[in-house]
Amino acid sequence: MLPLILQPRDSATQLADRLALSAAITEGVHLPTTDFPDWLAERGRVNAFRVDRIPFAGLDGWSFEETTGNLVHRSGRFFTVEGLHVIERDGPYGDGPYAEWHQPIIKQPEVGILGILAKEFDGVLHFLMQAKMEPGNPNLLQLSPTVQATRSNYTKAHQGADVKYIEHFVGPGRGRIIADVLQSEHGSWFFRKSNRNMIVEAAGDVPLLDDFCWLTLGQIAELLHRDNVVNMDARTVLSCLPVPQRATGALHSDAELLSWITGERARHDVHAERVPLAGLPGWRRGEMAIEHEAERYFKVVAVAVQAGNREVTSWTQPLFEPVGLGVTAFLTRVFDGIPHVLVHARVEGGFLDTIELGPTVQYTPGNYAHLPEKERPLFLDTVLQAPVDRIRYEAVHSEEGGRFLNAESRYLLVDADELDAPLDPPPGYAWVTPDQLTWLIRHGHYLNVQARTLLACLNATTAGSR
Numbered sequence: 001m002l003p004l005i006l007q008p009r010d011s012a013t014q015l016a017d018r019l020a021l022s023a024a025i026t027e028g029v030h031l032p033t034t035d036f037p038d039w040l041a042e043r044g045r046v047n048a049f050r051v052d053r054i055p056f057a058g059l060d061g062w063s064f065e066e067t068t069g070n071l072v073h074r075s076g077r078f079f080t081v082e083g084l085h086v087i088e089r090d091g092p093y094g095d096g097p098y099a100e101w102h103q104p105i106i107k108q109p110e111v112g113i114l115g116i117l118a119k120e121f122d123g124v125l126h127f128l129m130q131a132k133m134e135p136g137n138p139n140l141l142q143l144s145p146t147v148q149a150t151r152s153n154y155t156k157a158h159q160g161a162d163v164k165y166i167e168h169f170v171g172p173g174r175g176r177i178i179a180d181v182l183q184s185e186h187g188s189w190f191f192r193k194s195n196r197n198m199i200v201e202a203a204g205d206v207p208l209l210d211d212f213c214w215l216t217l218g219q220i221a222e223l224l225h226r227d228n229v230v231n232m233d234a235r236t237v238l239s240c241l242p243v244p245q246r247a248t249g250a251l252h253s254d255a256e257l258l259s260w261i262t263g264e265r266a267r268h269d270v271h272a273e274r275v276p277l278a279g280l281p282g283w284r285r286g287e288m289a290i291e292h293e294a295e296r297y298f299k300v301v302a303v304a305v306q307a308g309n310r311e312v313t314s315w316t317q318p319l320f321e322p323v324g325l326g327v328t329a330f331l332t333r334v335f336d337g338i339p340h341v342l343v344h345a346r347v348e349g350g351f352l353d354t355i356e357l358g359p360t361v362q363y364t365p366g367n368y369a370h371l372p373e374k375e376r377p378l379f380l381d382t383v384l385q386a387p388v389d390r391i392r393y394e395a396v397h398s399e400e401g402g403r404f405l406n407a408e409s410r411y412l413l414v415d416a417d418e419l420d421a422p423l424d425p426p427p428g429y430a431w432v433t434p435d436q437l438t439w440l441i442r443h444g445h446y447l448n449v450q451a452r453t454l455l456a457c458l459n460a461t462t463a464g465s466r
Contacts, residue, residue: 015178016244019217022125023243023459026218029121030208033219040229043131043211044141047308051135054304055287060316062302069278069285071300071318078150079108079403081290081300081318083275084191086349090268102281104290104300105191105350106320106403107274110151111182114233115169115198117146118178119206119214126214127199128165128206129234134401135305136319138408142231142401143223146212164209168200175203179240182444183452184356186399187348189298189320191274194352194444197237217241221460227396228408232453235397239452240441243459249338250433251423260430261446264345265354272349289321296367298322301405319405324366325396326409328450329383330458331360331416332392333431335423340431341413341458342379342421346448356448357440360421360429378429382420383412390415393461397453409450411457434458 031039056064061074071081084105090097117128132144149163168174178199185193208214215223220238223229230238252260278285282293290300299321306314330341346358361383368376392413399407425431437455440446447455 012242015242018120018125019241020244021123022127022217023221024218025124025216026222028124028126028214028216028219030126030214031219033222036213036219036223039213040131040141040143047133047211048306049133049140049308050306051140052304053288054302054316056302057287058304058316059302059318062316062318064277068276070276078317079106081105081277082107082191083277083280084349085273085275087271088268088347101349102275102283103297103349104277104280104283104320105274106189106193107191108150108193112150112195113147113166113169113198114145114195114237115147115165115200116234116237117165117168117175117206118199118201120201121214124216125201126216127220128212129215129220130164131211131213132231133307134231135303135307135317136321136403136405136407137228137231137398137401138406139228142398143220143229143234144231145234145237148233164212165206168202168206169198173203174200176201179237179242179442181240181442183236183240183441184352184445184448186404186449187346187351187356189350189404191272191350192352193350195233195236197240199237199241224457224460225393225395228398230397232398232400232449235453235456236449238459239447239456241459242442243438245435248435249336250436251335251340251431254436254439257430257432257436257440261345261355261357264428268345268347268354270347270349270351270354296323297364303405320403320407321405322364322407324364326364326407327361327380327383327412328359328409328454329361329412329414330451330454331379331382331414331421333416333421335431338433340433341437341454342416342425342429343432343437343451345428345430348448351445351448353445356451357432357437357446358448358451359454362448362450378426379421382416383414386412386414393457395457399449411454413454413458413461 084103088099128146130144133140146165180198182194183197301321304316332341342360343357345355360379363377394412397411
């Protein structure tokens with residue numbers, strides 16, 4: 001794990017002040033926020049984008065292995081789609097509730113780079129963002145980090161073009177480090193996948209290339225309030241910013257919080273084993289999809305892609321496609337004048353270390369519609385039935401468009417009361433402050449990717465008040 005490293009010329013206070021100023025400025029020197037929709041639309045017009053569903057037989061370079069049925073690329077690179085068998089036993093001696101399931105999973109062992117480049121203009125930090133096409137995005141083109149590249153991308157395993165601006169994040173010529181940390185990807189769909197989340201301040205001049213724009217944190221905060229504009233990779237990197245401290249007075253000390261997390265990791269006995277995709281219990285493979293026999297959860301599908309501005313301009317690949325719109329939310333309360341959010345110690349089969357802190361609610365409601373009320377996930381109905389005046393933030397954001405097709409969730413911050421979410425929550429839940437989440441995020445594998453998105457959104461709702 002790579003912890004936060006402050007820029008040499010800045011103290012922690014100076015860096016916090018510079019970030020606070022950028023968050024307070026809602027008009028940058030390069031692109032007015034009001035002109036952003038036209039700029040994004042124009043980038044879509046000048047590049048040719050197309051995504052078509054195809055049968056598995058139409059995949060070029062991909063095939064199902066004869067022995068395992070795993071979906072693999074002939075190069076042995078990129079990723080594989082395999083089976084996963086998970087057994088979870090809770091309690092100190094494995095004597096608590098028991099769960100077992102099988103599912104397809106993406107195995108991609110390489111560590112990618114998600115990096116945002118920063119530079120000061122007129123005394124204000126701006127951040128270099130990219131209009132990037134991903135085949136799984138519902139609107140194809142979204143705002144991404146400066147660099148969003150797997151190792152296969154930036155080492156040119158695909159024989160494509162160079163990754164733009166990669167030299168600012170690797171090698172001796174990179175700039176001053178603001179943040180650099182390994183973070184997990186979706187534990188429900190990736191097997192122990194991590195990416196390097198980086199924010200680097202450029203040391204010299206930076207040419208502005210097509211499809212890129214400089215924005216302040218205040219501008220990005222405004223865009224985070226719009227549906228499907230800021231992509232998942234940008235959101236997770238933005239959550240790693242060492243935002244200014246707001247207040248002290250958490251219900252639990254940092255030491256108590258770490259002890260609780262350790263206890264949750266010890267309480268859950270999770271065995272996740274990769275198994276052949278062929279014959280995976282509960283799943284069936286057809287010409288166009290691998291899907292669950294109950295038609296819930298997600299599907300594995302195939303697409304053909306054309307993208308004029310990518311390192312490779314055409315390709316085919318598998319994608320995971322969820323069944324239904326997700327709901328992802330933090331319940332929030334104020335204790336002794338200090339805002340808190342309710343986190344959930346979530347078990348996901350692909351996590352590296354048993355649990356990570358997730359949102360209060362992270363579910364696709366349709367997957368639980370058949371269950372009686374007492375068996376539905378905790379707090380799900382509280383969020384679904386929240387009055388409008390309790391919703392502090394709401395936007396639809398899509399998940400990682402390079403591996404997931406039309407994977408969207410409603411992200412919400414919902415004010416709660418003692419009846420909705422008690423001071424003493426059920427086992428597996430805890431009240432923490434946003435500052436504590438920011439502190440934890442300096443180290444890898446504490447917050448899952450959905451919680452990191454909500455932290456970025458929470459910071460966006462308070463961007464101008466720091």
